[in-house]
Amino acid sequence: MLRIRSTMIIVTTLSALSATVFAVDIFSADQALIHSGQTQFEKNCTSCHNAEATGKMDKKNGVTIAPDLTQIAKKNDGIFPMWQIYDVIYGKKAGAAHQARKMPIWGDELVKSRSVNKESREAIVRGRILAIIAYLSTIQAK
Numbered sequence: 001m002l003r004i005r006s007t008m009i010i011v012t013t014l015s016a017l018s019a020t021v022f023a024v025d026i027f028s029a030d031q032a033l034i035h036s037g038q039t040q041f042e043k044n045c046t047s048c049h050n051a052e053a054t055g056k057m058d059k060k061n062g063v064t065i066a067p068d069l070t071q072i073a074k075k076n077d078g079i080f081p082m083w084q085i086y087d088v089i090y091g092k093k094a095g096a097a098h099q100a101r102k103m104p105i106w107g108d109e110l111v112k113s114r115s116v117n118k119e120s121r122e123a124i125v126r127g128r129i130l131a132i133i134a135y136l137s138t139i140q141a142k
């Protein structure tokens with residue numbers, strides 16, 4: 001019984017580890033994508049989330065201005081929940097508009113060029129968000 005249990009623990013640990021490695025691995029091959037994501041992040045996100053992505057507090061009243069984005073994987077059993085984070089950044093998921101959301105809806109914000117058609121704009125936005133996610137996945141606390 002004990003043996004079965006410890007085997008199960010090892011299997012669970014190994015699958016959690018491989019999931020983490022996998023999540024980071026799919027992006028680590030593409031340094032250009034990660035770099036582009038970092039540039040986007042520095043341009044659009046650091047005002048609230050801080051240059052190191054570690055979040056900001058309002059020191060006067062101890063309220064969080066924006067959360068620490070390096071702890072996302074840690075808070076989720078070591079797995080970076082890529083599509084969940086994608087939805088948060090994209091921001092147009094049903095319901096989001098009804099929440100007291102302070103975070104900007106980047107699905108609208110990340111496209112400034114009006115010279116392309118709607119379909120192309122959508123593709124540009126999604127590419128930009130994926131790049132930001134690639135970057136965020138590389139700065140997760142262990």
Ligand code: HEC
Nearest residue numbers: 044045048065066067072085088089101102103104106132
């Ligand atoms: C105006 C301030 C502000 C800016 C700019 C901003 N955020 Fe946020 N962000 C927040 C706040 C506040 C939250 C917490 C949820 C809420 O209140 O909407 C948040 C939450 C998040 C979360 C969810 C974190 C979690 O643990 O679930 C992610 C991911 C995120 N932001 C990424 C980004 C990215 C990427 C950018 C730039 C493209 C960005 N944010 C720009 C304020 C901001």
